[in-house]
Amino acid sequence: MPGKISTIAFDADDTLWENEQFFRMTQARFADLLSDYSERAHLAERLLAAERRNLGQYGFGIKGFVLSMIETAIEVTEEKVPAAVIRELIGAGQEMLRHPIHLLDGVEETVRMLAEDHDILLVTKGDLLDQERKLAQSGLGDLFDGVEIVSAKTPAVYAGIFSRRGLAPAAAVMVGNSMKSDVIPPIEAGAWGVHVPHGLTWEIEHAEPPLDHPRFRQIESLARLPDLVSVLEM
Structure with missing residues (x-):
């Protein structure tokens, strides 16, 4: 052949x-922000499920990742997630988009x-x-x-x-x-x-x-x- x-x-x-390491760093930050509402392992499972579910709508990339984090935050807090947390998640996504x-x-x-x-x-x-x-x-x-x-x-x-x-x-x-x-x-x-x-x-x-x-x-x-x-x- x-x-x-x-x-x-x-x-x-x-x-x-490099790419995945920046997603992992942002996911760790996500876990810290929601530590009062969910354990890290459970939160990671919920986020991964949201990412799988949303691939058909958002595709691959940072924007879909951020939207999945926001969706997961709303779910695990039973719609009580503070606006400041949403703001930080959006900011984290913007940082990823600017990363050299x-x-x-x-x-x-x-x-x-x-x-x-x-x-x-x-x-x-x-x-x-x-x-x-x-x-x-x-x-x-x-x-x-x-x-x-x-x-x-x-x-x-x-x-x-x-x-x-x-x-x-x-x-x-x-x-x-x-x-x-x-x-x-x-x-x-x-x-x-x-x-x-x-x-x-x-x-x-x-x-x-x-x-x-x-x-x-x-x-x-x-x-x-x-x-x-x-x-x-x-």
């Missing part, structure tokens, strides 16, 4: 730059190296304005031959990206930290899926790895990607 890899697509959040980008180790060097011989895509989901902001601040924008900001990452979405760009799926590699979004769907669409684990992964993004699939690979850091691509091209 090895052949020439023409295109390498990267996930953004927690693959190229921090690239993960080896990202810029790896992407620049691969861009010399391959088409490079960014395939990310989330809020359009926020993802555009992060890409602009990352300093990586000039390295990408295309940017796809999508509402979900499904096999059909990946197939559509490959088709619109005239790509043979078997010649494309998708790289990311989420097994559920960045690895399994592109494999099902006919591409390669490369998992780069991150220390923090949102519970909703967990999935079992397709260990027996011939187009699945896992590397411990993005810096190992050029070596892997060279093997796939042999």
Whole structure:
């Protein structure tokens, strides 16, 4: 099955730059604000349930997260949540939207190296304005031959990206930290899926790895990607 890899697509959040840690920090602040009304573990369960329930309406990203926190606060306080708490939650979301980008180790060097011989895509989901902001601040924008900001990452979405760009799926590699979004769907669409684990992964993004699939690979850091691509091209 090895052949020439023409295109390498990267996930953004927690693959190229830090993201989940800021959600965890805000969630800890959320728990502190509501400590008089709910234990942390119960509050985390209620918030996760709200996020799952709201994905179809709000999509992925900070704005949906903040709305889910507000909804959860209203529920656990039986509609008694102080306006000051709501104000703080909105402020926390605004802080997240202003937070500077921090690239993960080896990202810029790896992407620049691969861009010399391959088409490079960014395939990310989330809020359009926020993802555009992060890409602009990352300093990586000039390295990408295309940017796809999508509402979900499904096999059909990946197939559509490959088709619109005239790509043979078997010649494309998708790289990311989420097994559920960045690895399994592109494999099902006919591409390669490369998992780069991150220390923090949102519970909703967990999935079992397709260990027996011939187009699945896992590397411990993005810096190992050029070596892997060279093997796939042999």
